[in-house]
Amino acid sequence: MSTSMVKGNPLKLMLHFALPLLIGNLLQQTYNIIDAAIVGQILGAKALASVGASSSVQFLVLGFCMGSCTGFGVPVAKYFGGNNLEKMRDYIFNGAVLVGIIAAVVTTICAVFCPQILHLLSVPEDIFDGAYAYLIIIFLGIPFTLMYNYLSGILRSVGDSRTPFMFLAFSACLNIFLDLFCIVVLKWGCAGAAIATILSQAISGSLCLVFIIRKMDLLWLKKSNRVVKGSAVKELLLMGIPTGLQFSITAIGSMVMQSANNGLGSVCVSGFTAGMRIKQFTMCPFDAFATAASVFCSQNLGAGKADRIKQGLRQGIAVAVGYGAFAGLILIFAGRTLSMIFVSKDSVEVLDASAKYLRCMGYFYWTLGILNVCRMVTQGLGYSGRAVFSGVMEMLARTIVSLGFVGMFGFTAICFADQTAWVAASLYIAPTCLYCIRKSTKKLEAEKAMQQG
Known part of the structure; x- marks a missing residue:
C-alpha cells in the first residue's frame, strides 16, 4: 500500500513509516548476528574471526550496491510526491536496468579479486581459508542483495515500508533454519553461514518482485515506460552513484581500520567482530529514522512544501539523537x-x-543521530554530491586514527576510530544540510512566483 507524506502530522507519518523499516533492518542484521552467534558458539572463536575479518570490505561493496539503490529511489519518491506517475514509472524501469548492470560488473570484479582483497586486509593465515570461503559466496550473491534492496527501496519511495518488512521477517526465520542446517547438519563451516544468508536474501527479493507484479498497480510499467531514456539515466546516476560512493568511501576508512586491527592478532579480531555485530544491530534505528526523514522530505520537495521539509529534519534529528543517547x-x-x-x-x-x-563507542553514540538524518535528508533533497563529502570526512578520520595511533596505542585506538569519524562528519553535514534546505526553499519559492506570474 502506497502512502503520501505531503499531508498530516510529520512526526506521526515518519514514525509510522519508520517502524516496519526499523523492524526490517533489525531482521536484516539478524542475518549477521545469527551467522556470527552460530559460528562463534559452534565452530569457535577462530571461525568467528574468519566471518568478521572481511566485514569492512563487505560494507564497502554491499554498501555501494545498497547506497546506489537508495539513490535510485529518490527521484521515484519525488515524482510520486508530485503526482507525476508516468515519469515515476520511467525512472523505475531505468533504475532496474542500471541495477542489472551494476550487479554484473561488481559481482565479476569482486569474485575475481577476492583473494587479493583478503591479503590487502592483512587477514591472518590461520583464518584465511575460512574468510575466503565466506567472502566469495557473499560476493557471488550480490545480484540477490541488489534485487531485494532495489525493489524494497521502490516500495518505500511510494510510502510502503510494511511489505518489505513482512518478506524480510519471513526470510529471517528461514535464515535461522538454513544456518543450523548448513553448519550443524551439513557441516559446511563458514561457507554454510554465507550460503544461508544469500539464499534468504534471494527469497526476500523474489517475494518483493511477486508482490509488485500481482498487487501494486501503481508500479506497473506500460510499454512506453519500458524504454531506456538518457535524461532518466542521467538523473538516476547523479543520485545513485554518489550515494553508493558515499557508503564505499566510508567503508574505505573502515577497511584501513580493520586492516590495522587484524594486525593486532586473532583475539582483537574476534573481540572487534563481536562488538561490531552489536554495533550494527543497534545502528538499525538510526537508518530507519534517517530513511523516513529522507522519503518524507523527498515527497514534500516534489509537492513544493518547504515548511514540512524543515519540520521533518527537526523532528527526525530529535528522535534519532534521543535514541542514540539511550542506546549508548x-x-x-x-x-x-x-x-x-x-x-x-x-x-x-x-x-x-x-x-x-x-x-x-557508547559515549558518542548520539552523534550518529545528527549524522545519519542530516546526510539522508541532504540526499533526499537531491544534493547527493554534497552528502558524499561526509563519507570522505569519515574515511579520513578513521584512516588517520588507524595509521597514526594504532601503532602507539594498540586496540585502544581502534576503540576510538569510529567516534572520531562520526564527530568529524557531523561537523560538516549538519550545516550543509541546513544550507541545502534553504537552497531548496528558495528554488520552490521561485517556481511558485513563476507560476503565479
Whole structure:
C-alpha cells in the first residue's frame, strides 16, 4: 500500500513509516548476528574471526550496491510526491536496468579479486581459508542483495515500508533454519553461514518482485515506460552513484581500520567482530529514522512544501539523537553481557576487547543521530554530491586514527576510530544540510512566483 507524506502530522507519518523499516533492518542484521552467534558458539572463536575479518570490505561493496539503490529511489519518491506517475514509472524501469548492470560488473570484479582483497586486509593465515570461503559466496550473491534492496527501496519511495518488512521477517526465520542446517547438519563451516544468508536474501527479493507484479498497480510499467531514456539515466546516476560512493568511501576508512586491527592478532579480531555485530544491530534505528526523514522530505520537495521539509529534519534529528543517547547507555553498561551472544564466557580476553570497544563507542553514540538524518535528508533533497563529502570526512578520520595511533596505542585506538569519524562528519553535514534546505526553499519559492506570474 502506497502512502503520501505531503499531508498530516510529520512526526506521526515518519514514525509510522519508520517502524516496519526499523523492524526490517533489525531482521536484516539478524542475518549477521545469527551467522556470527552460530559460528562463534559452534565452530569457535577462530571461525568467528574468519566471518568478521572481511566485514569492512563487505560494507564497502554491499554498501555501494545498497547506497546506489537508495539513490535510485529518490527521484521515484519525488515524482510520486508530485503526482507525476508516468515519469515515476520511467525512472523505475531505468533504475532496474542500471541495477542489472551494476550487479554484473561488481559481482565479476569482486569474485575475481577476492583473494587479493583478503591479503590487502592483512587477514591472518590461520583464518584465511575460512574468510575466503565466506567472502566469495557473499560476493557471488550480490545480484540477490541488489534485487531485494532495489525493489524494497521502490516500495518505500511510494510510502510502503510494511511489505518489505513482512518478506524480510519471513526470510529471517528461514535464515535461522538454513544456518543450523548448513553448519550443524551439513557441516559446511563458514561457507554454510554465507550460503544461508544469500539464499534468504534471494527469497526476500523474489517475494518483493511477486508482490509488485500481482498487487501494486501503481508500479506497473506500460510499454512506453519500458524504454531506456538518457535524461532518466542521467538523473538516476547523479543520485545513485554518489550515494553508493558515499557508503564505499566510508567503508574505505573502515577497511584501513580493520586492516590495522587484524594486525593486532586473532583475539582483537574476534573481540572487534563481536562488538561490531552489536554495533550494527543497534545502528538499525538510526537508518530507519534517517530513511523516513529522507522519503518524507523527498515527497514534500516534489509537492513544493518547504515548511514540512524543515519540520521533518527537526523532528527526525530529535528522535534519532534521543535514541542514540539511550542506546549508548546500553553499550556502556551491558556491552560485555551482549558480547556473550557470540563468544563463550571462557574467552575472557575476547570478551574484554569487545566490551571495551562498545563502552568507548557508547559515549558518542548520539552523534550518529545528527549524522545519519542530516546526510539522508541532504540526499533526499537531491544534493547527493554534497552528502558524499561526509563519507570522505569519515574515511579520513578513521584512516588517520588507524595509521597514526594504532601503532602507539594498540586496540585502544581502534576503540576510538569510529567516534572520531562520526564527530568529524557531523561537523560538516549538519550545516550543509541546513544550507541545502534553504537552497531548496528558495528554488520552490521561485517556481511558485513563476507560476503565479
